[in-house]
Amino acid sequence: MTRPELLRVEGITKAYPGVVANSDVSFSIGEGEVHALLGENGAGKSTMVKMIYGLVRPDSGTMTLRGAAYQPSKPAEARRLGVAMVFQHFSLFEALNVAENVALGMENPPPMRELAARIRAVSEEYGLPLDPSRMVGDLSAGERQRVEIIRCLLQDPKLLIMDEPTSVLTPQEVEILFKTLRQLSREGTAILYISHKLEEIRSLCDEATILRRGKVVATCTPRERTAREMAELMVGTSLKTPERRVAEKGEVALGVSDLSAASPIPFGTSLKGISFTVAKGEVLGIAGVAGNGQDELLLALSGELRAAPDKVRVVGQPVGDLGPVERRRAGLVAAPEDRYGHAAAPDMSLVENAFLTAGVRKGLTKNGFVDWAGTRRFAEEIIAAYDVRTPGPDVAARALSGGNLQKFLMGRELMQGASVIVINQPTWGVDAAAAAQIRQSILDRAGEGAAVVVISQDLDELLEVSDSFAVLNEGRLTKPRPTEGLTMDEIGLMMGGAHGMEVAHHAEA
Amino acid sequence: MLRLEKRPTPSRFWLYATPPVAVILTMIAGGILFAAMGKNPFEVIRTIFWDPVFGEFAFYLRGQLLVKAGPLILIAIGLALGFRAGIWNIGAEGQYIMGAIIGASVGLAVFPTENRLIFPVMVIAGAFGGWAWAMIPAILKTRFNTNEILVSLMLVYVAQTILAKASTGFLKNPEGMGFPGSRNFSSYPAAQNAELIAGTGLHWGGVAALVTAVLAWILLTRHQAGFQIRLAGQAPRAARFHGVSPARLVVLCMGISGALAGMAGLFEVTGPAGQISIDFNTGYGFTAIIVAFLGRLNPLGIVLAGFLMALTYVGGEMAATNLGLPAAAIQVFQGMLLFFLLAVDVLTNYRFRLAVGAH
Numbered sequence: 001m002t003r004p005e006l007l008r009v010e011g012i013t014k015a016y017p018g019v020v021a022n023s024d025v026s027f028s029i030g031e032g033e034v035h036a037l038l039g040e041n042g043a044g045k046s047t048m049v050k051m052i053y054g055l056v057r058p059d060s061g062t063m064t065l066r067g068a069a070y071q072p073s074k075p076a077e078a079r080r081l082g083v084a085m086v087f088q089h090f091s092l093f094e095a096l097n098v099a100e101n102v103a104l105g106m107e108n109p110p111p112m113r114e115l116a117a118r119i120r121a122v123s124e125e126y127g128l129p130l131d132p133s134r135m136v137g138d139l140s141a142g143e144r145q146r147v148e149i150i151r152c153l154l155q156d157p158k159l160l161i162m163d164e165p166t167s168v169l170t171p172q173e174v175e176i177l178f179k180t181l182r183q184l185s186r187e188g189t190a191i192l193y194i195s196h197k198l199e200e201i202r203s204l205c206d207e208a209t210i211l212r213r214g215k216v217v218a219t220c221t222p223r224e225r226t227a228r229e230m231a232e233l234m235v236g237t238s239l240k241t242p243e244r245r246v247a248e249k250g251e252v253a254l255g256v257s258d259l260s261a262a263s264p265i266p267f268g269t270s271l272k273g274i275s276f277t278v279a280k281g282e283v284l285g286i287a288g289v290a291g292n293g294q295d296e297l298l299l300a301l302s303g304e305l306r307a308a309p310d311k312v313r314v315v316g317q318p319v320g321d322l323g324p325v326e327r328r329r330a331g332l333v334a335a336p337e338d339r340y341g342h343a344a345a346p347d348m349s350l351v352e353n354a355f356l357t358a359g360v361r362k363g364l365t366k367n368g369f370v371d372w373a374g375t376r377r378f379a380e381e382i383i384a385a386y387d388v389r390t391p392g393p394d395v396a397a398r399a400l401s402g403g404n405l406q407k408f409l410m411g412r413e414l415m416q417g418a419s420v421i422v423i424n425q426p427t428w429g430v431d432a433a434a435a436a437q438i439r440q441s442i443l444d445r446a447g448e449g450a451a452v453v454v455i456s457q458d459l460d461e462l463l464e465v466s467d468s469f470a471v472l473n474e475g476r477l478t479k480p481r482p483t484e485g486l487t488m489d490e491i492g493l494m495m496g497g498a499h500g501m502e503v504a505h506h507a508e509a
Numbered sequence: 510m511l512r513l514e515k516r517p518t519p520s521r522f523w524l525y526a527t528p529p530v531a532v533i534l535t536m537i538a539g540g541i542l543f544a545a546m547g548k549n550p551f552e553v554i555r556t557i558f559w560d561p562v563f564g565e566f567a568f569y570l571r572g573q574l575l576v577k578a579g580p581l582i583l584i585a586i587g588l589a590l591g592f593r594a595g596i597w598n599i600g601a602e603g604q605y606i607m608g609a610i611i612g613a614s615v616g617l618a619v620f621p622t623e624n625r626l627i628f629p630v631m632v633i634a635g636a637f638g639g640w641a642w643a644m645i646p647a648i649l650k651t652r653f654n655t656n657e658i659l660v661s662l663m664l665v666y667v668a669q670t671i672l673a674k675a676s677t678g679f680l681k682n683p684e685g686m687g688f689p690g691s692r693n694f695s696s697y698p699a700a701q702n703a704e705l706i707a708g709t710g711l712h713w714g715g716v717a718a719l720v721t722a723v724l725a726w727i728l729l730t731r732h733q734a735g736f737q738i739r740l741a742g743q744a745p746r747a748a749r750f751h752g753v754s755p756a757r758l759v760v761l762c763m764g765i766s767g768a769l770a771g772m773a774g775l776f777e778v779t780g781p782a783g784q785i786s787i788d789f790n791t792g793y794g795f796t797a798i799i800v801a802f803l804g805r806l807n808p809l810g811i812v813l814a815g816f817l818m819a820l821t822y823v824g825g826e827m828a829a830t831n832l833g834l835p836a837a838a839i840q841v842f843q844g845m846l847l848f849f850l851l852a853v854d855v856l857t858n859y860r861f862r863l864a865v866g867a868h
Binding site: 302303304323324325328334336338341342343344345346347348352355356357359360365368369370372395396398399 | 517518519731732733734736739740743744746747748749750751752754
């Protein structure tokens with residue numbers, strides 16, 4: 001079947017200082033086509049769609065929309081011409097309700113009552129249950145995404161751009177979203193779908209353009225390819241799956257019992273009665289949709305959030321009331337998700353960032369004075385062992401690409417010989433090769449007898465590395481179960497199914 | 510159209526080029542200001558920047574430079590430690606006054622006893638006075654999350670009221686024939702902060718300032734506490750992850766800056782000022798804020814900045830007396846320096862780009 005052409009992109013190039021984000025990129029999308037833009041992190045997908053949405057201007061190249069020259073100078077212009085976008089990170093006000101948030105994104109919002117009715121109508125039409133009067137702060141990530149989608153659909157777009165939409169969804173919510181997208185496609189709305197999740201692309205997309213380092217390396221019809229073939233096109237080399245070691249499960253190294261804590265983050269999720277144990281050599285994977293208490297759990301384990309002494313035990317020692325320094329001394333290291341500003345100080349050098357957490361366990365202070373020579377040696381060891389691409393240990397952390405900085409930060413925690421390692425999102429924003437390397441080193445540390453907790457929103461990653469599996473949902477942790485034998489359906493149910501379905505029934509009643 | 514673009518790494522060149530460029534821009538803008546006031550701008554600039562060091566009366570004025578630079582450096586270093594950590598003590602002037610009052614009170618209480626320990630004890634008491642005054646905003650901040658900028662600034666005016674009361678009331682010289690002001694320390698050798706080498710203007714305050722600069726530099730670059738101060742200022746969440754307690758840091762930084770300001774006040778009142786009087790304080794506590802930034806919040810830079818600022822003080826006074834410039838014009842000139850410094854400072858982390866084709 002041939003579709004009339006909607007958008008043609010030809011020879012688009014965009015360079016940033018020190019990096020070419022897109023180089024001579026060309027592809028076209030037909031009306032009603034679901035087109036995948038596939039590539040690793042840093043391949044240039046986001047820059048490409050930002051140019052289509054008018055947020056970034058290309059250095060050279062042309063775009064045509066339905067045959068007419070198309071060069072939006074701002075998103076409002078793109079929207080007027082029928083191009084809408086749902087971002088990976090939502091831009092919603094948590095203290096306003098759904099309808100108010102939608103109104104804020106419109107040029108000429110209709111009266112609130114009318115808008116609420118239209119939101120209801122669209123949400124029912126497309127099977128995206130959403131109550132316009134609810135506060136956004138109370139919504140799950142999946143529901144927030146629906147707000148963004150409905151905001152776009154109210155403009156009746158011809159092209160809907162979706163940037164990694166499933167990273168915040170449960171498997172059941174993904175199904176709902178895909179139904180909606182297929183319906184839109186049938187009605188003639190083209191969808192430009194950005195992702196690196198291959199199975200999704202195979203089930204949803206008609207065509208795919210694969211980017212690597214800013215260039216188009218292949219186009220294909222996803223249904224006719226295997227996920228592995230596409231992955232290799234995306235990465236450019238054949239992929240190695242991490243080797244599992246055969247580990248003896250040892251005694252309990254980390255014990256958390258009935259840990260509750262109020263969230264220090266505004267609109268955060270409080271932890272409610274969390275209990276689990278991790279044995280030496282065991283990897284516990286904690287799944288969950290973003291915003292269900294992952295950050296809070298990390299703070300409570302790292303020592304930034306404190307509790308009663310015996311709520312957290314490291315190798316038998318109660319550490320619940322101790323701060324990060326004492327917990328590191330007791331043998332627990334932690335790696336937060338946010339690299340820029342939490343796990344690392346962006347403007348400080350890699351040497352200083354190495355000292356940030358390694359000072360205690362590596363003995364890098366004498367009488368309160370920092371042993372910078374020793375710290376530099378440790379930073380150089382990390383750089384060598386984790387293949388961190390950097391001109392040297394003295395560059396500022398923010399000068400490194402996300403993946404390289406993550407490798408450095410993982411190395412910093414994993415090379416301290418700790419008996420308990422807690423990591424939130426070990427491979428977020430990291431390219432496939434580096435992610436495989438990070439997962440391998442996590443498994444290696446477990447093989448050496450460390451107890452590891454991996455908190456992640458990437459289910460494939462958790463299934464790959466973890467021995468036992470639990471889900472964090474609204475601040476509660478399910479009972480950990482052995483990973484072997486778990487099905488996607490069971491995992492989906494552990495994750496709380498599809499959030500907000502009950503609201504849909506109310507809306508229909 | 511010009512557009513600002515964030516640099517991938519801070520520019521080392523602009524980090525060091527910023528202060529001289531700011532000084533030059535200040536001279537140009539100040540020159541225009543002086544010209545508009547009907548003065549010869551070149552003569553004014555020469556009077557401010559050249560004459561104090563190389564002019565006719567340089568033999569006297571050079572000493573004055575150290576007298577003015579000493580307290581500025583001492584206070585600015587304390588402030589810089591806090592500013593580095595993101596703790597904004599704006600009330601050094603108040604801590605300076607309180608240090609002077611407490612320190613002087615200790616000396617005056619034992620008048621006219623002669624003992625070599627009196628002066629050191631007064632220095633400690635001065636540091637304590639400044640420290641205690643700084644603890645008010647510190648504790649209010651850690652306990653009730655008040656804004657230390659407002660509280661420390663307001664406490665300056667409280668301190669000035671106490672100073673007025675001291676010089677007309679409880680510290681008034683009983684042999685002063687009714688004039689306001691305390692006994693003069695120049696006639697009380699055990700408590701006097703005398704010039705150490707005649708003609709240089711060097712007194713114990715200058716020594717303390719230079720020693721403190723070196724110690725602060727070591728603290729910031731070599732010591733864990735210095736690392737924590739820098740970390741807390743740059744990435745507060747990373748600092749908590751590292752294990753810094755924000756409350757303890759506030760108390761530490763406010764305490765150090767208060768103690769140094771208090772010490773500076775004591776050195777001033779027992780030396781150059783000579784006595785507690787209703788207006789012995791000449792705004793060093795506020796000017797030190799400019800000095801701290803002019804010195805890039807770096808202790809060694811602050812030493813240079815302190816001398817530069819002292820130059821504008823000494824030269825400014827010359828310009829005021831010789832050329833009839835109003836004192837306010839000199840203050841505007843000093844303010845310009847901070848303004849241009851902060852403006853040019855943008856270039857350390859950003860660069861200008863010609864945006865092609867944008868409209």
